[in-house]
Amino acid sequence: MCLAIPGQILSIDSTGTLRMGRVDFGGVIQEVCLEYTPEIAVGDYAIVHVGFAIARLDVIRAKEILETIAQIPTE
Amino acid sequence: MQSTDFGNPIHVESLVRQIHAKSTRPLTLMEVCGGQTHAILRYGIDQLLPPHLRIVHGPGCPVCVTPAETIDRAIEIASVPGVIFCTFGDMLRVPGSQSHSNANDLMHAKSQGADVRVIQSPLEALRIARAESQNAAPGSMKRQVVLFAIGFETTAPATAMAIRQAKELQLDSFSALVCHVLVPPALDAIFADVDHGIDGLLAAGHVCTIAGDHPYHRLADQFNLPIAITGFEPVDLLRGILNLVEQLEAKPTSHRVDNLYEHIASAEGNLQAQRTVETVFAICDQHWRGMGSIPQSGLKxxxxxxxxxxxSRFPQGKLPGEQPSCCRAADVLRGKIRPIECPAFGTLCNPNHPLGAPMVSAEGACAAYFLYQALAPLNISERTPSKRTPSKRTPSELTQSESLNPKDDLAP
Structure with missing residues (x-):
């Protein structure tokens, strides 16, 4: 139910009553409400749940997590 | 950024090796998220763990815990002539209390002529209401659009925004049947039971993305419970499990709240979303299917x-709510047993003929076990947990398609 999918912000439209954006989900492009992520910018990855971006995905931090795991010695 | 990196089998193998090296004693860990339940079963993560590490599943599916009486009410409203009833697809087949002689789920109501529409966002319902309002001929009745608003903290901000917009636009043809539920009060209800038997908690990343981690600090302190906030992919879940093992194997044991979803969820959560939810909703007592009434666990x-x-907009008939009684759903939702330990599992109770809440929704724990036990056969002896002799898989046995499916990566 709380399914949320990462997508990349292609464009932002702040002219309407709600701040909306076009978001690319691996080739599928959908309109998403960006009211809850005022900090998000074109090119960022958003975590999107039921048509709303609920967070910005920190790509650098995510890479650091994976690099830390990769550095664990394999016995 | 490939989110699928969090399904990388090399990373999975490394984390599993660490868990095996650090885990020395029997532990029971609970998760409370339908998406995590499915990820654990789908990727066979429980089968990669040491046999003495037991994963149980709490009330992590808002579809499952929606009371039968609320489903009855949804069917009743959807069946009112002229109503356009908008719902997430998950709710279509959830049975009500069987008090309706004609239809016992929304799908059936639709087949009988109700205008039930599946939406992916509450804003779609708002859009339908605006279109209906603009297209209605002068003097004619506008069709009423009703949003079936269910979900945890993650989904409530979307409902709140739709209702706030409806008020700003003065859309009198829009309303919502609200049944939002909150996770921490349900955890309070579980851990207040002295026999809960749970050593550590995996907290759901998307609930925390909205609500922040502060409700969990109180839980950790009050119940001496280590808590790891995690995501939904194999690497996320295994990092969470490793963290709990480390906390519980430390001497003395610790009971911190550690955020392992830090690339997405911040400590304070999403403040804009919290403010909108507080503007539109107040906290109230709420009935949970399979668990009963839980104080301060719902939104009105x-x-x-x-x-x-x-x-209140639509008249209510007599709805005698009934709960299915001959299954152990309440024990499953409280993490007392796993679905396969229920005597009705897979025989009397299955997705086509569900007896209890966790089997009715595709996201329920019982439905997940029913679906994935075919992929990773579980021994019948698992019905008695002490006799568990699981068929363990090594991480390298995770196939490419299991590890690298981008569409199923980030669920709760």
Missing amino acids: LQPQFASFDAS
Whole structure:
């Protein structure tokens, strides 16, 4: 139910009553409400749940997590 | 950024090796998220763990815990002539209390002529209401659009925004049947039971993305419970499990709240979303299917938004709510047993003929076990947990398609 999918912000439209954006989900492009992520910018990855971006995905931090795991010695 | 990196089998193998090296004693860990339940079963993560590490599943599916009486009410409202009833697809087949002689789920109501529409966002319901309002001929009745608003903290901000917009646009043809539920009060109810038997908690990343981690600090302190906030992919889940093992194997044991979803969820959560939810909703007591009434665990509309409450807008008939009784759903939802330990599992109770809440929804724990036990056969002897002799898989046995499916990566 709380399914949320990462997508990349292609464009932002702040002219309407709600701040909306076009978001690319691996080739599928959908309109998403960006009211809850005022900090998000074109090119960022958003975590999107039921048509709303609920967070910005920190790509650098995510890479650091994976690099830390990769550095664990394999016995 | 490939989110699928969090399914990388090399990373999975490394984390599993660490868990095996650090885990010395029997532990029971609970998760409370339908998406995590499915990820654990789908990727066979429980089968990669040491046999003495037991994963149980709490009330992590808002579809499952929606009371039968609320489903009855949804069917009743959807069946009112002229109503357009908008719902997430998950709710279509969830049975009510069988008090309706004609239809016992929304799908059946639709087959009998109700205008039930599946939406992916509450804003779609708002869009339908605006279109209906603009297209209605002067003097004619506008069709009423009703949003079935269910979900945890993650989904409530979307409902709140739709209702706030409806008020700003003065859309009197829009209303919502609200049944939002909150996770921490349900955890309070579980851990207040002295026999809960749970050593550590995996907290759901998307609930925390909205609500922040502060409710969990109190839980950790009050119940001496280590808590790891995690995501939904194999690497996320295994990092969470490793963290809990490390906390519980430390001497003395610790009970911190550690955020392992830090690339997405911040400590304070999403403040804009929290503010909108507080503007539109007030906290109230709420009935949970399979668990009963839990204090302060639901959301109701604030007085200034009360005119958007579908339950008061549409007349209510007599709805004698009934709960299925001959299954152990309540024990599954409290993490007392796993679905396969229920005597009705897979025989009397299955997705086509569900007896209890966790089997009715595709996201329920019982439905997940029913679906994935075919992929990773579980021994019948698992019905008695002490005799568990699981068929363990090594991480390298995770196939490419299991590890690298981008569409199923980030669920709760």
